[in-house]
Amino acid sequence: xxxxxxxxVRALDALAGLVMGLAGAALVGMALVxxxxxxxxxxxxxxxxxxxPLALLLMSFAVMFGAAVAVRRETHFAFQxxxxxxxxxxxxxxxxxxxxxxxxxxxxxxxxxxTLVVDEWPVAMAGAPLPSGLKFAGLxxxxxxxxxxxVERLLTGDYLAPEAVAGAED
Amino acid sequence: xxxxAANGQTVFNAVDVHPADYPTVTAVKWMGEELGRxxxxxxxxxxxxxxxxxxxxxxxxxxxxxxxxxxxxxxAALNNAFxxxxxxxxxxxxxxxxxxxxxxxxxxxxxxxNVFEHRGLVxxxxxxxxxRCFYNVRHPVIEPGHLRGLKMRAPQSDIFLDSIRAxxxxxxxxxxxxxxxxxxxxxxxxxxxxWPSYQSSRQFExxxxxxxxxxxxxPDALLMSKASLERLSKADQDLVRDVARRSxxxxxxxxxxxxxxARETVLASGVQVSEVDKAAFAATVxxxxxxxxxxxxxxxxxxxxxxxx
Amino acid sequence: MEYVILFGLLAILLAIGVxxxxxxxxxxxxxxxxxxxxxxxxxxxxxxxxxxxxxxxxPLFIFTGELMMKGGLSDRMIALASSMVGHVRGGLGQxxxxxxxxxxxxxxxxxxxxxAIGGTMIPQMQKRGYEADYAxxxxxxxALVALLVPPSHNMILYSAAAGGGVSISDxxxxxxxxxxxxxxxxxxxxxxxxxxxxxxxEPFPGFGAVATRLVAAIPGLLLVGIIFGGIRAGVFTAxxxxxxxxxxxxxxxxxxxxxxxxxxxxxxxxGAARTSGMVLFIIGCAGAFGxxxxxxQVPTMMVSLLQALTDNPILILLxxxxxxxxxxxxxxxxxxxxxxxxxFLPVAKAFGVDPVQFGVILLLNCGIGLITxxxxxxxxxxxxxxxxxxxxxxxxxxxxxxxxAAVLMLVTFIPALSLWLPSxxx
Ligand code: NA
Ligand code: NA
Numbered sequence: 001x002x003x004x005x006x007x008x009v010r011a012l013d014a015l016a017g018l019v020m021g022l023a024g025a026a027l028v029g030m031a032l033v034x035x036x037x038x039x040x041x042x043x044x045x046x047x048x049x050x051x052x053p054l055a056l057l058l059m060s061f062a063v064m065f066g067a068a069v070a071v072r073r074e075t076h077f078a079f080q081x082x083x084x085x086x087x088x089x090x091x092x093x094x095x096x097x098x099x100x101x102x103x104x105x106x107x108x109x110x111x112x113x114x115t116l117v118v119d120e121w122p123v124a125m126a127g128a129p130l131p132s133g134l135k136f137a138g139l140x141x142x143x144x145x146x147x148x149x150x151v152e153r154l155l156t157g158d159y160l161a162p163e164a165v166a167g168a169e170d
Numbered sequence: 171x172x173x174x175a176a177n178g179q180t181v182f183n184a185v186d187v188h189p190a191d192y193p194t195v196t197a198v199k200w201m202g203e204e205l206g207r208x209x210x211x212x213x214x215x216x217x218x219x220x221x222x223x224x225x226x227x228x229x230x231x232x233x234x235x236x237x238x239x240x241x242x243x244x245x246a247a248l249n250n251a252f253x254x255x256x257x258x259x260x261x262x263x264x265x266x267x268x269x270x271x272x273x274x275x276x277x278x279x280x281x282x283x284n285v286f287e288h289r290g291l292v293x294x295x296x297x298x299x300x301x302r303c304f305y306n307v308r309h310p311v312i313e314p315g316h317l318r319g320l321k322m323r324a325p326q327s328d329i330f331l332d333s334i335r336a337x338x339x340x341x342x343x344x345x346x347x348x349x350x351x352x353x354x355x356x357x358x359x360x361x362x363x364x365w366p367s368y369q370s371s372r373q374f375e376x377x378x379x380x381x382x383x384x385x386x387x388x389p390d391a392l393l394m395s396k397a398s399l400e401r402l403s404k405a406d407q408d409l410v411r412d413v414a415r416r417s418x419x420x421x422x423x424x425x426x427x428x429x430x431x432a433r434e435t436v437l438a439s440g441v442q443v444s445e446v447d448k449a450a451f452a453a454t455v456x457x458x459x460x461x462x463x464x465x466x467x468x469x470x471x472x473x474x475x476x477x478x479x
Numbered sequence: 480m481e482y483v484i485l486f487g488l489l490a491i492l493l494a495i496g497v498x499x500x501x502x503x504x505x506x507x508x509x510x511x512x513x514x515x516x517x518x519x520x521x522x523x524x525x526x527x528x529x530x531x532x533x534x535x536x537x538p539l540f541i542f543t544g545e546l547m548m549k550g551g552l553s554d555r556m557i558a559l560a561s562s563m564v565g566h567v568r569g570g571l572g573q574x575x576x577x578x579x580x581x582x583x584x585x586x587x588x589x590x591x592x593x594x595a596i597g598g599t600m601i602p603q604m605q606k607r608g609y610e611a612d613y614a615x616x617x618x619x620x621x622a623l624v625a626l627l628v629p630p631s632h633n634m635i636l637y638s639a640a641a642g643g644g645v646s647i648s649d650x651x652x653x654x655x656x657x658x659x660x661x662x663x664x665x666x667x668x669x670x671x672x673x674x675x676x677x678x679x680x681e682p683f684p685g686f687g688a689v690a691t692r693l694v695a696a697i698p699g700l701l702l703v704g705i706i707f708g709g710i711r712a713g714v715f716t717a718x719x720x721x722x723x724x725x726x727x728x729x730x731x732x733x734x735x736x737x738x739x740x741x742x743x744x745x746x747x748x749x750g751a752a753r754t755s756g757m758v759l760f761i762i763g764c765a766g767a768f769g770x771x772x773x774x775x776q777v778p779t780m781m782v783s784l785l786q787a788l789t790d791n792p793i794l795i796l797l798x799x800x801x802x803x804x805x806x807x808x809x810x811x812x813x814x815x816x817x818x819x820x821x822x823f824l825p826v827a828k829a830f831g832v833d834p835v836q837f838g839v840i841l842l843l844n845c846g847i848g849l850i851t852x853x854x855x856x857x858x859x860x861x862x863x864x865x866x867x868x869x870x871x872x873x874x875x876x877x878x879x880x881x882x883x884a885a886v887l888m889l890v891t892f893i894p895a896l897s898l899w900l901p902s903x904x905x
Contacts, residue, residue, distance in 0.1 A: 023756065024748030027542050034539070034722030038715050045319065047342045049331045055718075056530040059538060063529050063763070066756015067500070076498035076757055077859050077869055079852070083496035098497045105504050112522040123251040126326045127343060132250070136526045171515065183774075189641075220820075222773045228527050237520040237774075345532050348716065350635050350647055355713030372638065372647050 005162060012152055013162050016069050019145060023065035026058040033058070049127035057134055064109075064142020071102050072149035073159045096154060103150035109143025116140075171236045172398055173216070181214045182398065184240035185229045187221040189370075193428055194242045194297050194390055195219045197421035204413050213406065215240070230393070234290045239398040244299060245391050246327040254285045255391070256462055257471050258296075261333040262452040263459075264387040264475070270300060271422070273478050274389060278471070292394045294414035298425045299364055300387035303380060304339075305373070306360025307353055310444045311381040314338045314454045323349050323361035329462065333385065334362070336455045346371070353377050362386075366425075369432035380436070380443045383451055392417075481775060485510040489768075493853050500757075503764040503854070507771050516774075521767045528766035529759055532718070537590050537860075538755035539721030543702075543728055544598015544864070545747040550732025550739040552699040553599040559696040561607070562689045565681035569673020571609060572617040573666055575600045579621035580628060580662045589812070589849055589857050590758075593622040595706075595721075597864045609678055611865045615872040617669050619861040620879040623846040624665070626812075627658035627839065636816050637838045641824055645834045649901040653835045656900060657843065657890045664882040672878055698731045754863050758856065765854050769815075778806060778822050785826075792830040796891055799823055800844055807848015808855070815845050836890075836897040843887050850876070850883075 005013065037051040070076050083094045113136050121133035153159070173181040184198050195217065202215025223232060229241040230248070248255045257263060264270040273279055274296040283293030304311055304322065311317055317339040324330045324341035334341035342358050352358045353376040360377055362385070368374050392414060399407055437443065463469045485506055492502035504521070511518050528534070547553040560574040567573055578596050597618040604614035626633055629651035638645045705727060706720045715723065732739035739747075772778075785798050803823070806815055819841065827837045849857040852873065862869045890896055 020749045020752060021745075023752035024745065027538055027748055027752050027755070028725075030535070031539055031542065031722040031725035034535075034719050035726050038719050038723060041321065041340065041342065042714075045340055046335075047321070047340055049324070049326070049328070049341070049343050052326065052343055052532065052535075055535060056532065059535060059759070060526070060530045062538060062752050063756050063759040066752045066754075067760035068756075070753065070757050070760075075753075076500055077761065077862065078496050078498040079493055079870060080496045080868060081870055082494055094495045097495070098501070101492070101497055101501050101505050105501050105508075108504075108508065108518070109522060109525075112519045113526065115519060116523060116526060124328075126250060126328055127331065135530050136522070138529065139522060139526050171517075218773070223770060224524065224527065228524065231523045231527075232520055235517045235519050235523065237516050344716075347635055348532075352713065352716065355710065357713035357716060375646065375648055 009152075009156060010162075012072070012149070016072055016149070019065045020069055023062045023069075026062035026065070030055045030058045030062070050129075053125050053128040053130065057130075057138075060135065060138030061141070064138040065145070068106075068142050068145035068149055071106070071146050072152060074153065095158075099150050099154045103147050103154065106143045106146030106148070106150055109139050110141075110147055111143075113137075113139030113143050172239050172401070179212060179214060180402075181216050182239035182394075183218065183237075184215050184242075185218045185223045185232065185238050186242045187226055187229070188219060188242075190217075190219045192219070192366075193421050193424035194392075196424060197297065197417040198240065198242065198392070200420055201413050201417045204416070205410065208409060208413070209406070213402075213410070230291075233393055233395045236395045236397050238395075240294070240392065240394050242297065242390055242392050244325075245296075245388055246325055246330060248286075248391060249327060249329055251289060252285050253465070253468065254282055254471065256329060257468060257475060258282065259327070259329050259386065259388040260459060260462055261329075261337075261385045261455045262448075263472065264300075266384075267298070267300060267387065269478065270387040270389060271298070273475050275418075276478060278474060278478070286393060287396060290396045292396050292399050293391060294394050294411060295392040295418050297390040297392060297418065297421050299390045301384035302362050302364050302386040302388065303383045304360055304362045304385070305368060305377045305380045305441075307356060307377045308359050308379065310379050310442060311360075311383075311446065312444050313447050313450050320359040321357070323352065323358045329458070330386075332458045332461070333455050336458045337385070337451060338454065349373060350376065365429045365432040365436070369436050374436045374439060374441050378441050380441055381446050382443065383446050384448065385451060385455070481510050481514055482777070484513050485768075485771065485775070489853070499853055499859075500761040500764040503761070503768045507764070507768045510771055520770075524767045524770045525763040529763040534759060534762065535718040536721045537594055537759065538751065539718065539725055540595040541598055541754050541758075541860075541864075542747070542751035543721060543724040544595055545751045546725060546728040546732065546739070546744075547599055547699065547702070548602055549743040549747045549750075550728060551736065552702065552728060552732060553603060555692070555696045556599070556699040557603040559689070559692040561681060562684050562692050566683045567670070568680045569609075569613075569617075569669050569678050570680065571600065571604045571607065572613070572669035572673055575604075575617050576621040576624070576662055576666050576669060579618075580624045580658065589622040589625050589846060590860060592625040593619055593857050593860045594754075594758075594864075596622070597861050601861070601865045605865065609673075610676070611867045612872045612875045613672060613676065613678075615861040615865045615867065616672075616876045616879050617665070619850045619857045619872075620665055620668075620876075620883060621662075622857050622861075623843070623850065623883060624658050624662050626842050626846045627654035627661065629654055633812060633816060633842055633845070634838060637820055637841060641820050641834060641838075645838060646901075649835045650838050652901040652903075653839050653897040654842070656896050657839055657886065660889065660896070661843075661883065661886045664886050665879065668878050668882040672875075698736070702727055702731075754860070757863055758860050761854075761859055762856055765856070768854075778819055781806070782822050782826065792832075793892075795826065795830050796832065796840075799827065800840070800887065800891060803841065803844035804847060804851070807845050808851045808853065812845045812849060812856075815848065816841065833894060833898055835901060836894050839897045840887070840891055843883070843890060847880070847883050847887065850880075 033051050033055045041047045116136035117133040117140050121131045123132040125132045186195050188195055205213040226243040226247045232238045233241045245255045245258045249259055286293050314337050317337055320339045321342045322334050322339040323344045324334050326343050331341045349361050350373055463472050488509055489502055489506035507521055511521055564570040564573050601614045601618055605611055634650040638647050706724055709715050709720045781802050849855050862872050
C-alpha cells in the first residue's frame with residue numbers, strides 16, 4: 001500500500017522521535033523540579049529560587065518541540081472547511097502557502113530568537129545561576145525545527161504515519 | 171521608536187506596570203504635557219499604563235529594541251544587567267527616605283543614571299518606591315527571630331531572595347499577582363512591600379501585622395531608549411532630560427500623599443503596626459552586603475553613599 | 480491601514496486553512512513591519528509568554544490527565560461516577576459539570592481545568608458512545624464555571640487592573656451565585672442535548688456495585704483530594720499541585736497498581752508534550768497578537784465608537800457585552816482583562832454599575848471568548864484532547880453558548896446576583 005520511506009524521511013522520523021522524547025523528558029523535569037520546591041519548602045524549610053526559572057525553561061523547550069513536531073504532522077489547529085471544499089489544485093496551492101508561512105515563521109523564530117539568545121546571554125537569570133539568554137533558546141531551536149519540518153512538508157506533501165518500525169517517531 | 175505624526179510632531183511611547191493614577195504614571199503624564207507646552211506641541215508622550223504592554227522585564231526589552239521609548243521599572247529588575255544598580259536595591263544601605271533622595275539627587279545619582287548606556291538605555295530619573303517593610307498573617311514581628319520559620323514572598327530577584335533568607339525567613343518566590351490568594355490560603359505567611367502596594371493590592375485585608383522594618387529603599391528607574399533620545403536635536407535631548415529631572419519633585423509630593431493615604435486606610439481597617447529593632451535586622455544582612463560588595467567598585471560606591479548626609 | 484492588515488490578513492489566513500498559530504504570527508509580523516516597528520519584539524513577546532509563570536500549570540495538568548488515563552485511574556473514577564449518575568441521561572456530562580465546579584475553585588484557570596478534567600472525561604465519554612463534539616462542548620463550557628468560583632486568579636488580575644480599588648474578598652463572594660447558576664444552566668443543557676441525541680442511560684447497578692467501585696476509585700479520588708485540598712489549605716500553589724499530581728499518579732499507577740508499563744509511561748509523556756506544544760504555542764502567538772492590539776489601542780477605539788452610539792445605560796451595558804465578546808474571540812483572557820478594565824470600568828461606573836458586579840460581567844464575557852473561535856484557548860485544548868477538528872465541536876456548541884449567554888444576561892441586569900453575597904459578609 002504505502003511506499004517504503006526514503007532515507008531522508010526516515011532520518012526525519014528519527015529526529016522527530018528524538019525531539020518528542022526530549023519534550024516528554026522536559027515535562028517530567030518540570031514536574032520533578034516543582035515537586036522539589038514543595039519538598040524543600042516543607043522538609044528542608046528552604047525554598048530554592050531556581051525551581052521556577054528552571055521549570056519555565058523546560059516548559060519553553062517542551063512547547064517549542066511539541067509545536068515543531070505538530071508542524072511535521074500537520075496537527076496544528078486550523079479551519080479547514082473552506083480549503084477542503086476547494087478543487088484539488090486549489091487545495092494543493094493553499095496547503096503549500098500554509099507550509100510556506102510555517103517555514104517563514106520558523107525562520108523568523110530561529111534567527112530573531114537566536115538574536116535574543118545572544119543579546120541576553122551576558123545577563124544572569126534572577127534566581128538561578130544561568131544566562132538569561134536561555135529563555136529564548138527554545139524559540140531559536142524550535143524555530144529551526146519548524147523550518148526544517150515545514151520544508152519537509154513542502155517537498156514531500158502530506159504526512160504519512162510511519163509503519164510500526166522500532167525507533168520511528170513515538 | 172517615537173511615532174512621527176504628519177505635522178512633524180514626535181510622540182514618545184511610555185510604559186509602566188502601575189495603574190493610570192499611580193504617582194510614577196502621573197509624573198510621566200506631566201512630562202508629556204510639559205514637553206508639549208515647552209515645544210509648542212512638537213514633542214509629546216503617549217502612555218501605556220497598567221502593564222498593557224507587558225511585565226517590567228518585557229518593558230526593558232521593548233525599550234532597548236525601540237518598540238517603545240520610555241519605561242519605568244523597579245531597580246531590582248535591572249540588578250543583574252547593571253551591577254551598579256545593586257547598591258540601590260541592597261538592604262539597609264539607606265537610612266531614610268531623605269537619605270535615598272539626597273543620594274539620587276546628587277552626584278552619585280547622576281553617575282547611576284549613566285550606567286545603562288552600554289545596553290542602549292539612558293537613565294532619565296529615579297522615582298521613589300520606598301521604604302519597604304514586612305507584613306504577615308501570623309504575629310507581630312519586632313526582631314529578626316520573629317521571622318524564623320515564616321514563609322515570606324520574595325520577588326524573583328537574587329538580592330531580595332538572599333536578604334530575606336539572611337533575615338531568618340524562608341523566602342518563597344511568587345509573582346506579585348499571586349500574593350493575595352497565597353496569603354489567604356497561608357501558602358505564604360507574609361510578604362514585603364511599600365505602603366501603597368500593601369494597600370492597593372488589598373493584601374492588608376489578609377495580612378494584618380505590619381512591621382516597620384524599612385529594610386529596603388529600592389527606588390524605581392525611568393529609562394529611555396538611547397536611540398530614541400539621540401534622534402532628537404541636542405537642545406531637545408537636554409530638554410527631555412531636564413523635564414524628566416523636574417518631574418521627580420512632583421512625583422515625590424504625590425508619592426508622599428499616596429503613602430499617607432494608604433497608611434491611613436490600612437490603619438483604619440485595624441492593621442497592627444509594630445516598630446522594630448532596625449539595628450538587629452541590619453546586622454543579619456551583613457553577609458549579604460559583604461557578598462554583593464566584594465567587588466571594589468561597588469564597595470567604594472557603598473562607602474560614598476554612607477557618607478551622604 | 481494597520482488595522483486592515485492586522486485583522487484582514489488574519490481573517491484571510493484563517494479562512495484558507497493556515498493554522499491559527501501561524502495566522503496570528505504572520506498577521507502580527509506583517510503589521511509590525513508595516514508600522515516600522517522592530518520585528519524582534521514579536522519574538523520577545525512570544526518568548527516571554529511561553530516562559531510565563533501563569534502558564535506553568537497547563538502542561539502539568541495535561542500530563543496528569545494522560546497519566547491517569549494510561550494508568551487506569553480515570554477508568555475507575557468514571558466507573559464510580561457512572562454507577563452513581565449514569566442512570567441519568569448524559570450522566571457523564573453531569574459528572575463533568577460538577578467536577579469542573581469543584582475543581583475549578585482550585586485551579587482558578589479555565590485552561591488548566593479543561594486540561595485536567597477534559598483529559599480524563601473527554602476520552603471516557605467517547606469510549607462510552609458519547610459523540611466527541613458533545614464531550615468537548617460540555618467540558619469546555621463547564622470550564623468557564625472555574626473563572627467565577629473562588630479563588631480565581633482572574634479576579635485578582637481584575638482588581639489589580641482596576642487600580643486596586645475593588646476588594647478581592649468581595650469579588651470572590653460575588654462570583655459564587657453566578658457560578659452556581661452557570662453550572663445549573665449547563666447541567667440542564669447537557670441533559671437536554673443528551674436526551675435529544677438519545678444517549679442511553681445505563682441501568683443502576685445497585686448499591687453493592689457502587690461500593691465496590693468506590694473502593695477501586697479511592698486512589699484516583701485521593702489525587703483529586705490532594706490537588707483540591709492542597710491548594711485550598713495553602714500547602715502548595717496550583718503549579719506545585721499539578722507537579723505533585725504527576726508524581727503521585729506515576730507512583731500509584733506504576734509502582735502500586737503496576738498498571739502503568741514503561742511504554743505506557745513514555746506514551747503519556749509524549750502525548751502530553753504533543754498537546755501542550757500545540758496549545759501553548761498558540762497562546763504564545765496570541766500573546767504577540769494581543770500585544771500589538773494593545774499597542775494600537777484597539778479597545779480604546781471601540782469604546783469611543785460605543786459612546787458615540789448611545790447614552791442609554793441598558794444599551795451601553797449590552798454594547799459593552801457585545802464588544803467584550805468580540806474582543807474575546809480574538810484575545811486571550813489575561814490581556815483582555817488588563818486592557819479592558821481601565822477602559823470599560825469608568826464607563827460602567829458612570830452608568831451606575833458596581834465595580835464588583837462589573838468584574839463578574841467582565842470575567843464571564845472573557846470566559847465565553849475562550850470557547851469561541853478564532854482564538855479560544857479553552858476551545859483549542861478541548862478539541863486537542865478529543866482529537867477532533869475545532870470546527871466539528873463548533874457545529875453543535877450553540878446550546879451551550881445560549882446557556883452561557885442567558886447567565887450573562889441575568890448577571891448583567893440583576894445586580895443582586897453578584898452583590899447580595901458580598902453584602903452579607905459586611
Ligand atoms: Na476559580
Ligand atoms: Na475566543
